[in-house]
Amino acid sequence: xxxxxxxxxxxxxxxxxxxxxxxxxxxxxxxxxxxxxxxxxxxxxxxxxxxxxxxxxxxxxxxxxxxxxxxxxxxxxxxxxxxxxxxxxxxxxxxxxxxxxxxxxxxxxxxxxxxxxxxxxxxxxxxxxxxxxxxxxxxxxxxxxxxxxxxxxxxxxxxxxxxxxxxxxxxxxxxxxxxxxxxxxxxxxxxxxxxxxxxxxxxxxxxxxxxxxxxxxxxxxxxxxxxxxxxxxxxxxxxxxxxxxxxxxxxxxxxxxxxxxxxxxxxxxxxxxxxxxxxxxxxxxxxxxxxxxxxxxxxxxxxxxxxxxxxxxxxxxxxxxxxxxxxxxxxxxxxxxxxxxxxxxxxxxxxxxxxxxxxxxxxxxxxxxxxxxxxxxxxxxxxxxxxxxxxxxxxxxxxxxxxxxxxxxxxxxxxxxxxxxxxxxxxxxxxxxxxxxxxxxxxxxxxxxxxxxxxxxxxxxxxxxxxxxxxxxxxxxxxxxxxxxxxxxxxxxxxxxxxxxxxxxxxxxxxxxxxxxxxxxxxxxxxxxxxxxxxxxxxxx
Numbered sequence: 001x002x003x004x005x006x007x008x009x010x011x012x013x014x015x016x017x018x019x020x021x022x023x024x025x026x027x028x029x030x031x032x033x034x035x036x037x038x039x040x041x042x043x044x045x046x047x048x049x050x051x052x053x054x055x056x057x058x059x060x061x062x063x064x065x066x067x068x069x070x071x072x073x074x075x076x077x078x079x080x081x082x083x084x085x086x087x088x089x090x091x092x093x094x095x096x097x098x099x100x101x102x103x104x105x106x107x108x109x110x111x112x113x114x115x116x117x118x119x120x121x122x123x124x125x126x127x128x129x130x131x132x133x134x135x136x137x138x139x140x141x142x143x144x145x146x147x148x149x150x151x152x153x154x155x156x157x158x159x160x161x162x163x164x165x166x167x168x169x170x171x172x173x174x175x176x177x178x179x180x181x182x183x184x185x186x187x188x189x190x191x192x193x194x195x196x197x198x199x200x201x202x203x204x205x206x207x208x209x210x211x212x213x214x215x216x217x218x219x220x221x222x223x224x225x226x227x228x229x230x231x232x233x234x235x236x237x238x239x240x241x242x243x244x245x246x247x248x249x250x251x252x253x254x255x256x257x258x259x260x261x262x263x264x265x266x267x268x269x270x271x272x273x274x275x276x277x278x279x280x281x282x283x284x285x286x287x288x289x290x291x292x293x294x295x296x297x298x299x300x301x302x303x304x305x306x307x308x309x310x311x312x313x314x315x316x317x318x319x320x321x322x323x324x325x326x327x328x329x330x331x332x333x334x335x336x337x338x339x340x341x342x343x344x345x346x347x348x349x350x351x352x353x354x355x356x357x358x359x360x361x362x363x364x365x366x367x368x369x370x371x372x373x374x375x376x377x378x379x380x381x382x383x384x385x386x387x388x389x390x391x392x393x394x395x396x397x398x399x400x401x402x403x404x405x406x407x408x409x410x411x412x413x414x415x416x417x418x419x420x421x422x423x424x425x426x427x428x429x430x431x432x433x434x435x436x437x438x439x440x441x442x443x444x445x446x447x448x449x450x451x452x453x454x455x456x457x458x459x460x461x462x463x464x465x466x467x468x469x470x471x472x473x474x475x476x477x478x479x480x481x482x483x484x485x486x487x488x489x490x491x492x493x494x495x496x497x498x499x500x501x502x503x504x505x506x507x508x509x510x511x512x513x514x515x516x517x518x519x520x521x522x523x524x525x526x527x528x529x530x531x532x533x534x535x536x537x538x539x540x541x
Contacts, residue, residue: 019043039472039473039484040064040476042476042481043055047075049073049497050063050496052481060476061479061496061508061511062481064481064482065496067495068229068372068495070292070497071333071497071498072292072333072497072498073499074497078332079291079325079328081328082325083321083325086102086320086321086324087321092320094318094319095318095320096315096318100320102323103318103323106330109327109330109334110297112334113330113334118283121302122300123299123301123304123305124299125141126317127297127298127314128296128314128317129286129314129319130294130296131160131285132159132160133160133296134285135160135260135284136160136312137298139151140307140312141298141300141304143220143221144311145254148217148219149220150178150219150220151219151222152178152205152208152219152223153179153223154180154228155181155182156232156234156487157223157228158230159225159284178208178219180204180205181201181204181205182224182234183197183198184197184232184234186364186367195237199240209247220254221253222244222248222253222254223258223284224257226259226267226271226276227261227267227369232376232490232491233485233486233491233493235368238275241273241278242276242277244278245276255278256283257271257273257278257284259272260284260296262372263283264329265288265498266288266342266370266372266498267346267370267371268340268342268343268346269339275369283299284298285299288329289326289329289330290322290323290329291328292325292329293319293322294316294319294322295326333498339370342370345500346369346371346372346373349373349494349505349508350366350367350368350373352509353373356375360516360520361520362377362467362516362520363377363378364377364461371495371498372495374492374494375492375494375512376463376486376492377463377464377468377471377490377491377492378460378464378467379462380461463486463487463489464490465484466527466528468484468489468490469484469489470523470526470528471492471512471519473526474516475492475511475512475515478511478515480508492512494508
């Protein structure tokens with residue numbers, strides 16, 4: 001047997017032993033709260049661009065990108081150069097909130113990218129180095145500015161892990177934050193989807209605000225994500241977002257846009273709110289703005305700047321290396337039109353992924369914006385009305401469902417799937433249940449075949465989190481790193497760097513499609529437990 005040398009310089013056998021030893025020690029010494037390490041048992045030792053190399057010598061295409069932190073991928077030359085320049089200069093590395101040339105350059109570049117209407121009257125607050133702290137700062141800011149306390153947030157939201165941010169997130173048990181319906185096509189809370197579903201969501205919000213008996217007093221602010229990431233990659237319809245802007249402006253409620261994951265070109269615009277032409281009062285920014293290093297800020301309209309000195313602070317808000325890396329990243333994305341590149345490439349990737357709906361009944365929906373993409377996996381034999389899996393097996397492909405309720409067929413754009421594709425001629429799947437038709441984020445969508453004619457009691461098939469986990473494992477076996485998200489962790493998420501090449505994108509899609517095919521063909525072999533007709537699970541295998 002040939003002996004090879006790994007990326008760490010060890011022989012293949014030694015590298016594997018070191019790899020296993022590090023994973024064992026991590027399991028023994030680190031908290032049970034760790035997450036990504038459980039689903040992705042790899043030990044990265046080197047990385048460049050889209051590629052990660054593990055201690056065992058394996059290479060992976062990284063479509064997790066530090067949960068969207070790495071806009072330029074791993075160790076981009078402009079980022080490394082900026083960091084080295086600061087290190088070689090002898091400048092202080094942590095300066096609290098003191099002024100420095102590095103910080104001044106960062107603010108200048110950041111303000112250059114801001115949406116029109118905000119850039120010319122913006123103020124910025126540097127926070128602790130995580131998006132959740134910036135969310136807390138935004139809440140403190142709007143409460144101080146308005147003299148009110150309540151916050152409006154949306155179902156499915158994720159704003160961080162600190163107390164206030166969790167209270168505004170979708171899974172919180174805290175009721176001090178009012179929950180409003182976030183529009184989505186595939187699992188529309190009103191059972192209609194499309195523009196009608198978004199209109200009902202907006203009307204509900206307006207009613208809550210204007211009804212003196214709603215139980216919701218005029219709030220200090222409204223926080224929303226232009227694309228819900230952890231919620232399942234759900235783009236907000238542009239018209240709905242403009243409606244939220246009008247509703248809040250008319251009632252003097254500051255609108256907070258959480259752009260922690262959607263910012264810096266990720267969705268095909270520099271900031272995701274720009275798709276709708278909306279200018280928020282407050283923007284919460286983190287992840288990619290630090291160029292791979294920890295950094296978080298709140299940018300807001302100058303008339304809100306009424307809080308007292310020290311109202312929000314943080315020891316590490318003066319991270320000079322992060323500011324230098326962030327300046328380089330922001331400038332590189334802007335100067336090289338990487339947001340537009342993300343829009344075009346993301347559109348092509350979505351078009352290709354939607355063909356999987358024609359091939360596999362377990363692919364319920366494909367959606368996204370730019371290079372923020374989600375593939376929702378479902379149990380095609382489950383009951384869309386109850387959300388419960390009903391029969392053993394997960395089905396193989398659409399072809400195997402002919403003659404059954406919820407048939408899925410392939411049609412062209414002109415064949416009847418109203419407004420389902422972004423470009424003419426895109427192949428889509430239209431059926432009585434799970435369909436690409438009207439999927440969130442696609443301009444012009446007029447109908448959603450997952451909710452036929454708004455029929456009560458019908459709907460999409462139940463989410464399949466076990467299937468999604470199996471696909472994630474199968475992707476890793478094929479050298480592809482993906483994330484899971486969504487209400488039930490049933491959405492496979494792609495967050496590749498904006499620098500991904502066409503060839504790399506093709507490789508990503510090929511590996512993902514192969515993983516889905518393998519799991520769909522034999523779910524039990526991939527650890528997916530089948531359900532008996534009585535709902536009880538059969539053991540895997």
